Amino acid sequence: MQEYSMLTERFRRFGDRTALVWRDRAYSYAWLGAQIGTMRERLQAEGIERAVVSLETEYSPYAAAAVFALLGQSCVVLPIDGSLVAAKIEEYLDIGEAQVRIGADEAGLSIRRREGAEVRHPLLLGLLLQRVPGLVLFSSGSTGRSKAAVHRADRLLAKFRAEGRAAKTIPFMMFDHIGGMNTMLTTLANGGCLHVLKDRSPEEVCRTIERYGIEALPVSPTFMNLLLLSGAHRMHDLSSLKVVSYGSEVMPVHTLAAWNAAFPDVRAVQAYGMSELGVLKTKSKSSDSLLFSLQGDGASYRIVDGLLEIKAESAMIGYLNAPDPFTEDGWLRTGDEAVVEDGYIRILGRRSEIINVGGEKVYPAEVESVLQELAGIEEVVVSAETSGITGQMVMATVKLREDMEPSLGELRRRIWTFCRDKLPAHKIPQKIVITRESLTSNRLKKIRKPQAQEGNPNLNG
Structure with a gap:
């Protein structure tokens, strides 16, 4: 070859x-x-x-x-x-x-x-x-x-035929993940250095950045939020870090804003990749923007009925255990709802995760971004719950900080008060579930179907 x-x-x-x-x-x-x-x-x-x-x-x-x-x-x-x-x-x-x-x-x-x-x-x-x-x-x-x-x-x-810039990089995603495989290939193809973590805790990531002068960090939005919550970045010299690329899930607006406030000199870049596509070259409109464009790799896109479709040389040839996701003319249906703004793409969320409240669409990432601003919430996952009135309603599964132990009723009131001037009524969670278990998978992404749950209250009483 x-x-x-x-x-x-x-x-x-x-x-x-x-x-x-x-x-x-x-x-x-x-x-x-x-x-x-x-x-x-x-x-x-x-x-x-x-x-x-x-x-x-x-x-x-x-x-x-x-x-x-x-x-x-x-x-x-x-x-x-x-x-x-x-x-x-x-x-x-x-x-x-x-x-x-x-x-x-x-x-x-x-x-x-x-x-x-x-x-x-x-x-x-x-x-x-x-x-x-x-x-x-x-x-x-x-x-x-x-x-x-x-x-x-x-x-x-083939995307590595042209040699690029060598960088000291942390391969954060595992090598069985498309992001991890891409980080390994990109770094080695360009003569960079991969600094393999002992574990993927915020403390270990920050220690490695400081000790080895890491320049590039590809991570998930969920991990970026966990690192900020841990405060580990305030205990280490991270001045070598030049770029953080994030992907694998929708970035909450609040998390990106908090990250940029903590790391004003680090360029934040939205990556776009899937197991089915590989990781495509992208360019963010700016570090504080969720808008991005595709750059090269022979990739092009279109939006059909609100869904993003991509044609790329790096796309898979097919699934072993699922229906063919390609259109008759060769475009991959990504399953991501998207819009184009000022010539850039913005991902709204996975269509399979959208909550339909009486005909109104609710994107989980939008609600999660608001809830993450509420003091005491460490992790939150928003998903659909069946409703006899509206078909579906918004449910929030919440993991609180260890030092926070409000009653369920108190938490419901706090969430309702906090959200009522930030979200339309149909987007405010109508059901709150508290869990002591992590809502993060071993790939440092949100678990969209959390299992460990407590309580079954309804915000409307």
């Missing part, structure tokens, strides 16, 4: 430059290139080529090397976070029709064959027959069952 050779040749040229820092130890590009070669030799000795393979491991230099080694063997790779529960891993293996299970760590590759596994899906068979390496990326499943998106790896790598 031309793109694979391009990147491995670039690694050789970067030589002793540091590629990754893991557990406070530096790994050079020379090491990375040699490790890729060693792993390919092992795979060849085991006869693993043109196979569907799971890569089950944590984020590390060995995981990065294994990704490239497997692509070099024309394999279809299922990156899987090794910390997932066994049942979820088995689900992914079955959906992805994995023939071989591989782990990667300091000891090298661990290889287990799945007896009786057979590749039957036409998309997977097509890649193997054409000797085209692939990636199968699973959506987060925060609003339902995970979907398996199949990508041609050559199309994902």
